[in-house]
Amino acid sequence: MVAARPFSSIQDLKDAADLIWNGCSHGDWLEAFAAHPRIGERGKTEWSRQEQSGAVRVPQKVQDALIQANREYEAKYGYTFIICASGKSAEEMLAVLRQRLGNNPLIEIHNAAEQQRLITHLRLDRLLNEIHNNPCY
DSSP: OTTTOOOSSHHHHHHHHHHHHHTSOHHHHHHHHTTSOOTTSOOSSHHHHHHTGGGSSOOHHHHHHHHHHHHHHHHHHSSOOOOOOTTOOHHHHHHHHHHHTTSOHHHHHHHHHHHHHHHHHHHHHHHHHHHHHOTTO
């Protein structure tokens, strides 16, 4: 990303991020996925906690179902379930998780990569908003 600078617009920044992300190997994607908390677990960063806020303070039955579905997903695919969780309820995320458990591994790694791409866009927007609203930058 540094080598791609300067960007003439936010869209150019996002397009460069997409180009770089789409050029990554499956191994690179797996490395990025490994940094994500499971849906329903407390994230390490404030942004992660905000994005997953729909999975906080849910009934125990839903929490248990998320834990079980996360285990099934990891057993099948070998990595953490990735979803752009912002604005989604725990029940919505659980339904998507269960649906994606039916995918073959090649399709699913691309689904997860697309969700990571959406997360990246969300975080770029958030970062740019923080920079714009903070005179210290």
